[in-house]
Amino acid sequence: MKIAQVVCIFKPYKGGISNVAYDYSSGLAKMGHEITVFTPLYDEKDKEFTSQEFKIVRLKPWLKFGNAAYIPQLFGLLKNFDIINLHYPFFGGAEIVWLLKLLQKNKIKLVINYQMDVLGVGALKYFFKLHTKLIMPRIIKAADKVIISSTDYAQNSDISKLLQNNPDKFVVIPPTVDLQRFFPQTKNQELLDKYNFKADDLILLFVGALDKAHYFKGIDFLLESLNSLGLNNLKLLIVGKGDLKKTYEAKAASLGLQEKVIFCDSPADSDMPKYYNLCEALILPSIDKSEAFGIVLIEAMACAKPVIAANLPGVCSVFEDGVSGFAFKVKNREDLQDKLRKIFSHAEVRTKMGLAAQQRAAELYNQSKQLKNLEQLFLSL
Known part of the structure; x- marks a missing residue:
């Protein structure tokens, strides 16, 4: 055809x-x-x-x-x-x-x-x-x-x-999701060194465009939620580029998060599996229904990573809440912080959810x- x-x-x-x-x-x-x-x-x-x-x-x-x-x-x-x-x-x-x-x-x-x-x-x-x-x-x-x-x-x-x-x-x-590209791997030492991650750092990953067309990704909300979270060894790695990147960098600095938030321009597509495998969990903090699905969720899931996402129509059906990740109330800082603590305070929870996420990605996507x-x-x- x-x-x-x-x-x-x-x-x-x-x-x-x-x-x-x-x-x-x-x-x-x-x-x-x-x-x-x-x-x-x-x-x-x-x-x-x-x-x-x-x-x-x-x-x-x-x-x-x-x-x-x-x-x-x-x-x-x-x-x-x-x-x-x-x-x-x-x-x-x-x-x-x-x-x-x-x-x-x-x-x-x-x-x-x-x-x-x-x-x-x-x-x-x-x-x-x-x-x-x-x-x-x-x-x-x-x-x-x-x-x-x-x-x-x-x-x-x-x-x-x-x-x-x-x-x-x-x-x-x-x-x-291409399961031949996205699958569990050990953390890439070169990337760990590049971003100065320590052995005991726990990495939360965001992947997405940082431009005005994607205002709804919720980066401001995410940064504000991290500000009073605690979890001293938690690091946020933001992967993406766009005309709002400098605004978000300034926001992180104004909140005193320079040491906890690392910004990275979008790498080559071939390197993306390495970034997913670098993290303990992926987050999608979108703030309205302009977010309909979230492809980054299934790419992370295929790499056996649990996901944390706003409880938006479409997005919340990508994974099973409490099984392969956690959903939180849209723009609700306290609920997001609660879910982050559950994920990052219990390694066994992350492992169990990650395996369930990988299975779901293989079956449905x-x-x-x-x-x-x-x-x-x-x-x-």
């Missing part, structure tokens, strides 16, 4: 939507399908990322803002594909795909990945709210199938009524299994 992947952001940018689109493209290409990724060209440096498995077409936006871009060129480029797979949200691109589907109707098979609700902050939240009310439902209704990461998230999201009214249109295919489910969905249309 000829399959078009349409996504608002793509590698080398690191983020959930980009990662899902890449995994789909690479996996389907390895199965013998002809894949073309259409994505905006935000920076000329992005062209440095290429693939021998599939084609990447980076289109110069007529207008752009953050991870949104108006690229009407899409209209003339998507007419000869068997499947168009649109990763939503994509402001400025999704509308073009929708228009094409309305005009071509049965000539085009459209599959939408509904990645997340969009809330935003400041004046943007009013635009997003209006778009969600007036435009988004029409885009979703135009699709032949809609992929969701979990029923839990969809039932609590902005597409809940659409799901209720037409459940057969929706298919659960969660994000995946195995990349090869879920990509076969994706292929079968496309072939059925």
